[in-house]
Amino acid sequence: MPEPALAPEGTGGSPSAGAKSRNPVARKLKAYVALTKPRVIELLLVCTLPTMIFAQGGLPQIGLIITTMIGGALAAGAAGAFNCYIDRDIDRVMKRTENRPLVTGEVTDREALVFAWVLAVASVVLLGAGANALTAFLGVVAILFYVVIYSLILKRRTPQNIVWGGAAGCMPVLIAWSSVTNTLSWSAWILFAVIFLWTPPHYWPLSVKYGEDYRRANVPMLGAIAGTDAVSVQVVLYAWAMVVCSLLLVPVGDAGWVYLVTAVVAGTWFLAQSHRLHADAMAGRATPKGTMKVFHGSISYLTLLFLAVAIDPFIGGAVLR
Numbered sequence: 001m002p003e004p005a006l007a008p009e010g011t012g013g014s015p016s017a018g019a020k021s022r023n024p025v026a027r028k029l030k031a032y033v034a035l036t037k038p039r040v041i042e043l044l045l046v047c048t049l050p051t052m053i054f055a056q057g058g059l060p061q062i063g064l065i066i067t068t069m070i071g072g073a074l075a076a077g078a079a080g081a082f083n084c085y086i087d088r089d090i091d092r093v094m095k096r097t098e099n100r101p102l103v104t105g106e107v108t109d110r111e112a113l114v115f116a117w118v119l120a121v122a123s124v125v126l127l128g129a130g131a132n133a134l135t136a137f138l139g140v141v142a143i144l145f146y147v148v149i150y151s152l153i154l155k156r157r158t159p160q161n162i163v164w165g166g167a168a169g170c171m172p173v174l175i176a177w178s179s180v181t182n183t184l185s186w187s188a189w190i191l192f193a194v195i196f197l198w199t200p201p202h203y204w205p206l207s208v209k210y211g212e213d214y215r216r217a218n219v220p221m222l223g224a225i226a227g228t229d230a231v232s233v234q235v236v237l238y239a240w241a242m243v244v245c246s247l248l249l250v251p252v253g254d255a256g257w258v259y260l261v262t263a264v265v266a267g268t269w270f271l272a273q274s275h276r277l278h279a280d281a282m283a284g285r286a287t288p289k290g291t292m293k294v295f296h297g298s299i300s301y302l303t304l305l306f307l308a309v310a311i312d313p314f315i316g317g318a319v320l321r
Contacts, residue, residue: 031106032115035084036077044076044172045069046303050310051176051191054253057313060180067130068179072172074123075139079146079168081116085109086151090217096210131179138178142171159222162207166199187253190245194305197242201235201274202298205291228286232278235294239274243267246305254318255309262308270301 048069052060059065084091084102088109091097101107107115120143128136150165170192177188200222207214207223208231214224223231246263249255277294280286 027106031101031104034101035081035107035112035115036119037080037083038077040080040169041073041076043299043302044169045073047191047195047306048072048172048176050306051173051188052180053310054187054255054313055177055180055185064131064179067126068135068176071123071127071130071135071139072175074119074126075142075175076172078116078119078123079143081112081119082143082147083151085112085116086147087155090156090219093217094210094213096213127175127179132182134182134184135175135179138171138175142168142175145171156219159220159225161219162203162221163200166203167196169199170195185253187249190248190252191309193245194242195302197238197245198298198302200238201242201270202295202302204231204235205277205295205298207231208291209288209295227281228277228291229281231291232274232281232286236271236274236278239271243271249309250319254321256312256316256318258315259308259312260319262304266301266304266308270297273297 049065052065052068084100087097088100088102091100091103097103102109102112123143124136124139127139146165146168150161150168154161154165173191173195174184174188177191178184204222207221208228209223211221211224214221222234243263246267247260249263250260273294277286277290280290
């Protein structure tokens with residue numbers, strides 16, 4: 001849901017006049033999809049199903065999976081559309097976002113706002129009817145946190161924007177857990193904390209690459225206002241906290257050997273990448289390619305970790321049981 005939660009937005013010039021003249025319905029639909037930031041939704045859904053499986057201790061009912069996945073995607077899409085509306089002024093001056101629909105004019109401000117509200121209402125209704133009231137409430141919290149706390153309050157005011165605003169991107173695991181159990185256990189909060197601690201080492205390396213964009217838009221992302229050396233220190237600190245937190249699922253959540261081995265191996269690998277970036281930065285040899293390697297590595301790490309979350313209930317028992 002939050003920008004920290006996946007990949008950079010598309011770049012490039014505005015659509016050509018010839019392209020605009022062809023298939024207006026398909027072009028409009030594509031523009032609406034772009035408002036939802038679909039690449040962000042993809043990673044959020046990668047975390048949702050594994051969490052549901054872990055909470056269930058097996059495969060939940062298919063209907064509940066479909067309802068939660070669609071409801072969660074709609075909530076994330078609504079938050080993304082609201083964010084595009086709020087940030088339309090800075091999107092116009094950033095190369096990274098110059099192809100967003102509100103910049104190119106493919107969607108009007110009013111259309112984007114109506115679309116965002118429709119997705120938000122639909123997500124809450126679907127999560128409430130298909131899962132339970134707690135899940136619907138968490139969907140509302142996720143949207144409000146991203147739109148109000150991150151987009152309206154934090155993003156343009158503090159380099160900590162991605163830290164606290166990134167909490168919105170952690171909400172899918174709480175939504176997934178509550179949809180299955182109608183409660184929030186310590187295990188759910190550990191998974192929430194893992195993604196919370198993952199967000200800075202995921203997004204801050206990307207903010208270094210797009211530092212000039214953020215400076216042009218007066219958005220104080222850490223990578224835009226500090227050097228790679230300062231960013232690398234924060235990446236290492238958060239990476240260590242994230243890996244340690246991930247291991248808590250073993251004693252607290254009764255995770256098994258599949259999860260433990262994956263968390264240790266994947267965590268060690270990502271820590272090595274983070275320390276390599278720090279060493280390069282301190283030696284003055286950090287490169288954009290090396291910085292982006294950490295960004296892409298963070299995605300691989302989280303994907304592997306949640307794949308283990310999904311597989312763990314089916315193979316063996318708890319490590320400490």
